[in-house]
Amino acid sequence: MKIFWLGQAGLLLEKEDFKIMIDPYLSDSVQKMNPNCYRRVAVDERFFDIEPDVMIFTHNHQDHYDPETVAAFLNENSNITILSPRSVWDDVRKMGGNNNYVLFNRHTAWTHRGITFTAVKAEHSDASSIGVIIDDGTKKYYVTGDTLYNEEIFMDIPSDIYAVFLPINGVGNNMNMSDAVRFAKRVKAEKVVPVHIGMFDELSAENFPCENKIIPEIYKEIQL
Numbered sequence: 001m002k003i004f005w006l007g008q009a010g011l012l013l014e015k016e017d018f019k020i021m022i023d024p025y026l027s028d029s030v031q032k033m034n035p036n037c038y039r040r041v042a043v044d045e046r047f048f049d050i051e052p053d054v055m056i057f058t059h060n061h062q063d064h065y066d067p068e069t070v071a072a073f074l075n076e077n078s079n080i081t082i083l084s085p086r087s088v089w090d091d092v093r094k095m096g097g098n099n100n101y102v103l104f105n106r107h108t109a110w111t112h113r114g115i116t117f118t119a120v121k122a123e124h125s126d127a128s129s130i131g132v133i134i135d136d137g138t139k140k141y142y143v144t145g146d147t148l149y150n151e152e153i154f155m156d157i158p159s160d161i162y163a164v165f166l167p168i169n170g171v172g173n174n175m176n177m178s179d180a181v182r183f184a185k186r187v188k189a190e191k192v193v194p195v196h197i198g199m200f201d202e203l204s205a206e207n208f209p210c211e212n213k214i215i216p217e218i219y220k221e222i223q224l
Contacts, residue, residue, distance in 0.1 A: 001136055003163075003224065005216035007041055008063050008199040011143065011165065012050065015136055018113050021052040022132070022143055027068035030200070037063075037200040044219045048072050054112055055080055056104070058122065058145030059129035060087035061172075063199070067091075074099055083110055083117055087128035106130055106156070120156035122147040125173045133158065141165070142187065146172065146196065149179040154186050163224055164189040167196035168208050181210050191224050 004012040006024050013020040026047060031038040052073065057065040065088045074080060074095040083104035084092055093101040102110055105128065109118045115136050122129040122145045131144040131153070139162035146167055147153065164187050170176030174196060175183055184192040192213045197203040205215040216222045 001139065001141070003141070003222045004220065005193075005195065005218055005222055006047060007218045009058075009143075009146065009165075009167065009196045011195075012047065012052075013134065013141070015115070018115070019050060019052045020054045020056065020115075020134070021050070021073075022056045023058055023064040023145070024055075024069050024073075025063045025066050025199070026072070027066055029066055029068045030062050033062065040199060040202075041218055047219075051078075052080055054117070055082050056117065056132055056143075057082070057084040057088040057092065058131065058143070059085065059124060059126040060091065061126060061146065064146065065092065070095065081110075081112060083119075083132075085119065085126075085128035085130050087126050104130065104132075121150070121153045123150035123153065123173075124148065131156075133161075139163070142189065144183075146174050148173055149175050149183050157187055159188065161187055161189040163191040163193060163214075165193045165195050168194040168205070169196050169201060169203055177208050180208070184210055184212075193222060193224075 002014040008025045010024040011022045076097045079098045081100045118133040119130040122131045124146045134141040142164040144166040167174040168180040194205045194208045
């Protein structure tokens, strides 16, 4: 599995010709609501040429489910499977087209071309927020979505996670770096990838005190 960081919490996963996009934020729409939240990194428009097979939105906040970005991928001619919790599903299915809008709440599983996606608990200000486990038959990847440290989450997480992708910015009901370290230790993943930084702030993953961290570079493949 090849995995690319799209900035903020966005990821692109590729296995052979199968492409999965999670929480892409490829606009500057958040700035319209909050002038302080402007992009520190320009959009790489190469990613608009990608035709994902599956898109996953973890919750209905604009830096995760961004209508401007979504409109670049979903239209009357697209044929994409969209997995999203209730708060997003109510909005995104209005895009219409030939897309398959799957209601993806906690504990829901969906298998597509041999890859199983399972929605797990996230503790965030959107009550419908989820994380997602991606099992490609060889390794399990855990994308937490936006979340605080919460003991109930670990009941949903298998013991053999290969890599976890988690927020460390400490604002907006996300874990700070200290709690993210504790969270990573509980998950026991082999690799820990800090995300949700560097888009609207000056935070650096270099300061994340986690021994098995992998520091991603925006728009590049993450070297797991």
